[in-house]
Amino acid sequence: MSKFCNTIIVGAGASGLMCGAHLKSDFLILEGAQKPAGKLAVSGGGRCNFTNENISVENYTGEQEFIASILQKFSFDDMLGLAKKWKIPFDVCKNRQLFCSNTSKEIITPLLEHSKGRIVTNTRLISVSFEKNEFTLQTTVGVYSCNNLVIASGGVSYPLLGASDIGYSVAGVFGHAVVSPRPALVGFTVQPGESWFKELSGISIPARVSVGLKSFVDSVLFAHKGISGPAILNASLYWEKGLITIDFLPDTKELESLLVGQKQVTTLLGLPKRFSKAFLGAIGVEDKIADKLTATDKEKLSKLKNYNFAPAGTFGLTKAEITKGGVSTVDINPQTMESRLQKRLYFAGEVLDVNGELGGYNFHFAFASALLCAKAINASSKHPV
Ligand SMILES: Cc1cc2nc3c(=O)[nH]c(=O)nc-3n(C[C@H](O)[C@H](O)[C@H](O)COP(=O)(O)OP(=O)(O)OC[C@H]3O[C@@H](n4cnc5c(N)ncnc54)[C@H](O)[C@@H]3O)c2cc1C
Structure with a gap:
């Protein structure tokens, strides 16, 4: 019955x-x-x-x-x-x-x-x-x-x-x-090219994350498995495969105007030192005083405002909101x-x-x-x- x-x-x-x-x-x-x-x-x-x-x-x-x-x-x-x-x-x-x-x-x-x-x-x-x-x-x-x-x-x-x-x-x-x-509202796993993200596990910084026509300004969190945080979770909703762009200095209009004078690049960026050092390592630029940066260094550093990468995948359904x-x-x-x-x-x-x-x-x-x-x-x- x-x-x-x-x-x-x-x-x-x-x-x-x-x-x-x-x-x-x-x-x-x-x-x-x-x-x-x-x-x-x-x-x-x-x-x-x-x-x-x-x-x-x-x-x-x-x-x-x-x-x-x-x-x-x-x-x-x-x-x-x-x-x-x-x-x-x-x-x-x-x-x-x-x-x-x-x-x-x-x-x-x-x-x-x-x-x-x-x-x-x-x-x-x-x-x-x-x-x-x-x-x-x-x-x-x-x-x-x-x-x-x-x-x-x-x-x-x-x-x-x-x-x-x-x-x-x-x-x-x-x-x-x-x-x-x-899965959506979830972190991204990364390709070997972005393995430097993993060294930064635990660091959270404000950033602008863009995917297609959508942009989110909020924190990104470097994680043991890849990258997460609210701006990334939102981006994951619109990501279908392909590139994500991160602006690590969303409040700085022109990087050129920041990188002048006798201070070290990692000091001038005003970002957590661990992040700045790992970033410089990843793009192959030495931490030097700003006035000694070459045109090639500056070109590479422009990636700070325009870092493109293709996630390997997501953290999966077990972690997706x-x-x-x-x-x-x-x-x-x-x-x-x-x-x-x-x-x-x-x-x-x-x-x-x-x-x-x-x-x-x-x-x-x-x-x-x-x-x-x-x-x-x-x-x-x-x-x-
Ligand atoms: C960690 C986490 C944090 C979140 N935080 C937020 C937030 O702050 N704000 C926000 O807007 N959204 C948040 N979400 C998303 C939000 O929880 C969901 O979108 C929302 O719960 C969907 O409501 P629902 O009723 O459709 O499903 P649910 O709330 O998931 O309810 C579905 C219910 O159906 C039951 N069920 C499933 N299968 C069966 C079955 N075969 N027989 C009987 N029962 C079954 C489940 O046990 C569950 O209780 C979060 C999600 C997660 C995982």
Whole structure:
């Protein structure tokens, strides 16, 4: 015998919990992990960066009209209103990011309160079929059935926190295309030519990182495996293979005007000495007083503002903050998040091919899309199946 519920949400993460919190009829949330809200808890360094004052479609990759339509229905002001209604203490931090003031619990607690007694943990969805006008769900602990099914199972990055590809396989069963999932908001591994990066493990400096037409001014962090930090993570969202350009002196307009006088180059650059020395070593320029630099030295040093390199790859899905790609939005209705191929099947959050930059954009989209699902289900239950 299967357990029946009007609406079943798969995944007690950001989007699943937000959907549940706004449903007006009977629902259950099936969660594969031991605990709900795994990513919310660790996000934003434990303080969850849940939205951004500057939300716009330009901060996302994916189908732009689809994303714009969703953001229009749930703006920054709407999220702010909800945060105030739920008494979530928050701070506006650099790059206009809103973080919980103390801990992610400040946003998790109200989300969980609204789903009290309705979250079934340690229950992993295995497969879904649609028969006799109902969805039948095979899980690791039995069979469930429902009228409305919300897939809020997230992407495939950070498998330790419960991620799985179930959303993509359910989408496939109902004929949806899936855009190939790959890691994003992730560090880059480097080719042998950039092995000097690895010697700098632990150093963080502000830089401008450009990829294609996008540029990000923020920290870059040299790591044991390659290069990371916020500017690099953002660049990874737009990187498809090919070159990345780093300007290690984003606030200096003309390098020539900096490199004059009787001081050593490494002193004049004003960058951490360890970095400057390794950089000079990598480009084959001696650390000498600026007035003794030759034209060739200066030519080589210009790379400080224009350092091109092709990453070898990324740190991979285990370290990526999000999955780029996912269920194609082509067959999803942006008014309701309902599938155009299967009635009463909904998708919300990162499972979709909507990918936000660092800065609260991914939670904002997860919440926005989940609210639309809830509204559509509330409206449809006025006209029951
Ligand atoms: C370390 C880290 C830090 C981050 N920080 C931020 C941040 O500060 N700001 C921001 O905007 N974004 C951040 N993100 C990204 C953000 O966490 C995600 O984009 C967001 O959680 C997506 O919400 P979701 O509801 O779609 O998926 P999730 O929150 O991932 O929820 C999906 C849920 O589905 C469950 N599930 C998966 N498969 C199954 C199955 N077969 N059966 C049942 N349940 C299943 C999972 O266990 C999970 O609980 C961060 C991500 C990471 C990894």
